[in-house]
Amino acid sequence: MPNASARPKHGRRARRRRREDPARNELVSSSLESAQQCLFNQDYGTAFVHYLLVLNLAPVFKDFAKESFRFTLFKWTEELDSVGRIQDLFDCYEQALELFPADEVILNSMGEHLFRMGFRDEAAGHFHKALKLRPDYPEARENFYRVANWLVERWHFLMLNDRGRNRKYQQAIQKAVQSGCNTVLDIGTGTGILGMCAKKAGAAEVYACELSKTMYELACEVVTANGMDGCIKILHMKSLEMEVPKDIPHRVSLVVTETVDAGLFGEGIIESLIHAWRHLLLPPQEQSATGRVIPAGATVFGMAVECLEIRRHHRLCVSEVGSLSLAAAGELRSPVSCSSEPDDSMEPYTTERLSRLPGGYKPLTEPFTALNIDFNNVQELEGLSSREVQKIHLPVTQEGELDALAVWFQLHLDEESSLSTGPQEDTCWEQAIYPVHSTKDELIVEVSCRDAYLRLCSVAVLRDGHEIRLDKRVDSQYTGNPISNQNPEAELCSALACLQTNQNQTKDFSMLECSEMALLNNHDYHQSFCSALAKLMSQLKVKWQNQERGSGVQSDSSDLLYVLDVSEGFSLLSLIAASHGHVKAYSSVEKKKQQEVLKRLARSNNIPEQHLEFWLNHVDDEHGILQRPSREKLWSAIILDCVETCGLIRQKLMEKASLARCLLEEGGRIFPEKIVVHGMLVESDTLLLESAVQGQEPTLGFNIAPFINQFTVPVHVFLDFSTLECRHLSECVELFVLDLMDATANYTNREVKVQATSAGRITAIPFWYHIYLDQEISVSTLSKNSHWKQAAVVLQQPLEVQAGDWVRLAVKLHKSTISMQCNIL
Secondary structure, three states, X not given: OHHHHHHHHHHHHHHXXXXXXXXXXXXXXXXXXXHHHHHHOOOHHHHHHHXXXXXXXXXXXXXXXXXXXXXXXXXXXXXXXXXXOHHHHHHHHHHHHHHOOOOHHHHHHHHHHHHHOOOHHHHHHHHHHHHHHOOOOHHHHHHHHHHHHXXXXXXXXXXXXXXXXXXXXXXXXXHHHHOXXXXXXXXXXXXXXXXXXXXXXXXXXXXXXXXXXXXXXXXXXXXXXXXXXXXXXXXXXXXXXXXXXXXXXXXXXXXXXXXXXXXXXXOOHHHHXXXXXXXXXXXXXXXXXOOEEEXXXXXXXXXXXXXXHHHHHHOOOOOEEOOEEOHHHOOEEOOOOOOOOOOOOOOOOEEEOHHHOOOXXXXXXXXXXXXXXXXXXXXXXXXXXXXXXXXXXXXXXXXXXOOEEEEEEEEEOOOOOEEEOOOOOOOOOOEEEEEOOOOOOEEEEEEEOHHHOOEEEEEEEEEOOEEEEOOOOOHHHHOXXXXXXXXXXXXXXXXXXXXXXXXXOOOOOEEOOHHHHHHHOOXXXXXXXXXXXXXHHHHHXXXXXXXXXHHOOOOOOOOOEEEEEOOOOOOOHHHHHHOXXXXXXXXXXXXHHHHXXXXXXXXXXXXXXXXXXEHHHOOXXXXXXXXXXXXXXXXXXXXXXXXXXXXXXXXXXXXXHHHHHHOEEEEEEEEOOEEEEEEOOEEOHHHHHHHOOOOOOOEOOXXXXXHHHHHOOOEEEEEOHHHOOOEEOEOOEEEEEEEOOOHHHOOOEEEEEEEEOOOEEEEEEEEEEEEEOOOOOEEEOOOOOOOOOEEEEEEEEEEEEOOOOEEEEEEEEEOOEEEEEEEEO
């Protein structure tokens, strides 16, 4: 034994000696020196190549060169990103991860690039790996939370918490399997719950498919944890790509699916079922083994409503903003209130939970049936796009201003059981919203299914027996003749728009996002900025005059005050600044049509053309947007966009503020100068249900919660606090202050003591912002006219309190992300 152990050691030493190569060592040494020199000269691409050579030839240098290699990688990929060399960028990261496969910083950085490019599944995988390597890595944790909202949408939690919905699906599947449907395909399996229901009911064979990589991997974990990994075959693909016998050995007798959205057809259920009937399901004519679908069909309902909240997000409601007349703005539209014809640039519809809309809504008509569809009738599915246009007359039951048609449906699981997504139901579903313009009297709605997707279009008002067309189209277009389409299923949601009542196209048409439209309609917000800017301009002009008198030298009359607006998206703030006179304003509006809107408004409001410029036309890329206006000048004011529409502080806000302070002239100011975070203790079961699968009991007997709850995020966004179902357990308190003008006043951690005013369970801390433009003028993101939503920290474990208890909140700000922990004092 001693001899046996000695020989391998000797052999290893001998092999190590044989690998010694002076020329190789010289190459490594010179390349390392060259890498360091290139790094010093900021030649990051060449430095990266040298580091790759060194670390591949001499891995022993990995620990020594790790930090420099990371720095080089990040700088070089920034350059590649700026010139659009995306494939080269990812190639560099792949090479880096071959050298450092367990480097959480590189994994996180690659994930950030992937997320920005839209590869959310892949980004999540990198963030998740980084967190497994280092669970306390805050950047990876925050990135994972952000991407988790995209990958596992919050409705997954609501649906799994909806016991009534789950039980009905389980019962329908059990009945079908027991009646002879013993081969099952679950299309869009999600967590795998419907496929597991089929297997539990006794199905001999169960197959499932899922397109999302994240949900596919999650379903595989769930199925394995429930002891069914050998019983359910899960495919990572679209059902439209599945073939027999390539992917499944033979046709199945039952398809189960819930690939429906608030507008029923938005996730492509028609296309999926047509393909399934043609290629994957047993044909219905074979009596001995007939294929069938769960759900069996659906009925679509609609109702005309008045709702200010919908109106202000989809059409212009003001004629003046911050002393500017908007008469020359031309036609401004939201992406969901445009043409009835398919258009890839338009969103087909939006979704809202009507019961939670701030200010509520008023029904203007009784609910009407828009469509019935039988998912077990393949001829009906295939003929959907060629159905004749159905014209429905709706008596207006309440006078008001028509803002939208709200749409919901009843999903018929089988002959006995159904689910409703109606606005009065206690359901996990939202309703589909088709915005329209105002009208009264009797409304005529046309219902059709062009491109195999539901179209509802408000086309006319019937007044005193006369039909008043709202869309100005010739009636001969609507003769009921079928409209042929070689691929009726191809254009998915585009056929769901159709509710714009004025179809006249104008050359001045410009599209604004719904949040941008709501911002434009926020009169108080713009008036506050107008007042704060006027105060600053006045102060700076007085300062100039005092300097002139003190020096005895008159300044050049061509000298202007320079204002930079770096707001995200469409903003009128630069134009408001320019309207004060003696001001040159720079806008960060990037879209050409939106720039044209600002130019027209400048001309119509008598603002000299040379006093408004578009800053992104002058800088190489938006990363360099915070620069001096010229070599000799500094900014008099810089307007930062501080809060995202979803209710979170914008990423890298404090870094931007730090840079902006260096670019201000003496007496100049950042707008806003300060942000104060306010919050409140609440008890809300709704937030718990939307944040994680609740309770200790398995879902329908299946162990799902531990797996999907990995994607629970601590901060709930896009919250309407004014309509949230909750109990207030404290008064409003100040939680945190961010000072954008005085860096010395900032901190990263703060403890806040809050007294409970009522007994209950603290489940969440909703928060919002008071945005101070100066010491006297502020706007609140909680105001009823705000275009911002609110956010809430949801506690992992609710905290029981009694009235009078003092609660300590530990509030932390890390790179613009707010987190909170609480305990009773």
